Amino acid sequence: MTAQFLTEEIRRKKSFLCIGLDTDLDKIPAYLLKEEDPIFAFNKAIIDATHHLCVAYKPNTAFYEAYGIKGWKALERTINYLNEKYPEIFTIADAKRGDIGNTSTRYAKAFFENLGFDSVTIAPYMGKDSVEPFLAFKDKYTILLALTSNMGAFDFQTKQLEDQELYKKVLQTSLTYENSENLMYVVGATKASFLTDIRKIVPQSFLLVPGVGAQGGSLQEVCKYGMSDNVGLLVNSSRGIIYASNQEDFAKAAAKKALELQKEMSEELKNRN
Numbered sequence: 310m311t312a313q314f315l316t317e318e319i320r321r322k323k324s325f326l327c328i329g330l331d332t333d334l335d336k337i338p339a340y341l342l343k344e345e346d347p348i349f350a351f352n353k354a355i356i357d358a359t360h361h362l363c364v365a366y367k368p369n370t371a372f373y374e375a376y377g378i379k380g381w382k383a384l385e386r387t388i389n390y391l392n393e394k395y396p397e398i399f400t401i402a403d404a405k406r407g408d409i410g411n412t413s414t415r416y417a418k419a420f421f422e423n424l425g426f427d428s429v430t431i432a433p434y435m436g437k438d439s440v441e442p443f444l445a446f447k448d449k450y451t452i453l454l455a456l457t458s459n460m461g462a463f464d465f466q467t468k469q470l471e472d473q474e475l476y477k478k479v480l481q482t483s484l485t486y487e488n489s490e491n492l493m494y495v496v497g498a499t500k501a502s503f504l505t506d507i508r509k510i511v512p513q514s515f516l517l518v519p520g521v522g523a524q525g526g527s528l529q530e531v532c533k534y535g536m537s538d539n540v541g542l543l544v545n546s547s548r549g550i551i552y553a554s555n556q557e558d559f560a561k562a563a564a565k566k567a568l569e570l571q572k573e574m575s576e577e578l579k580n581r582n
């Protein structure tokens with residue numbers, strides 16, 4: 310998928326919502342545990358109920374890896390289902406990988422070729438040769454952690470390095486990487502006030518913005534400081550949508566929460582774009 314197609318989908322659906330599939334067997338409705346693959350059964354129901362309201366899904370791989378082979382198979386079934394039934398949806402493997410070059414290439418193959426995700430999240434700490442192997446894949450996106458939503462972001466990311474904060478250095482340096490047009494960035498919704506400075510460095514890049522809902526970030530603030538001419542935002546909500554109910558109506562309840570966000574996004578698009 311290309312970023313241009315993603316923008317077209319955002320305008321068509323009037324939504325830049327990304328739904329996080331952070332599926333936890335302790336939180337899904339108990340009756341689903343009788344299913345042969347409860348994680349996939351839950352994801353499928355959520356996807357079928359919400360696909361028209363969002364443009365992306367983001368399974369966080371931790372929630373699948375935690376269950377070993379069973380979890381990985383559920384992740385594989387989920388991405389296959391999305392690619393077959395809803396190929397217009399942008400898919401994000403939130404895996405936060407990155408290693409020496411030859412190892413990064415294997416990670417890239419795992420997520421882009423084997424599983425068929427459109428994008429994967431990457432930690433920038435190991436630098437150029439750990440990121441470029443992901444960027445080498447055409448029409449696939451590498452989503453670099455820039456300024457994360459958690460409190461620990463202030464431990465390193467906002468510290469001054471030479472003449473600027475580390476997160477700005479990450480953004481600026483990443484633009485010098487080969488195939489940097491395949492980059493997107495993670496910026497937490499809880500750090501919305503930083504978006505003005507971020508947009509000075511990456512005016513058009515897509516930003517994956519987690520942290521609205523359960524973490525308290527404001528959608529309006531994110532749009533005010535972060536929306537670009539091509540929208541350039543994928544705002545994620547995971548727990549706030551998928552765990553709206555733990556009863557038999559869970560998918561309907563998730564769709565209701567997703568619709569609330571989609572309506573707010575539609576307003577923002579009308580007013581700001």
Ligand SMILES: O=c1ccn([C@@H]2O[C@H](COP(=O)(O)O)[C@@H](O)[C@H]2O)c(=O)[nH]1
Nearest residue numbers: 329369457458497519523524546547548
């Ligand atoms: O800075 C970051 C980077 C990633 N995440 C991930 O996004 C979702 C957020 O879930 P909510 O339930 O909507 O809070 C989750 O998978 C995180 O690991 C993040 O929150 N912040």
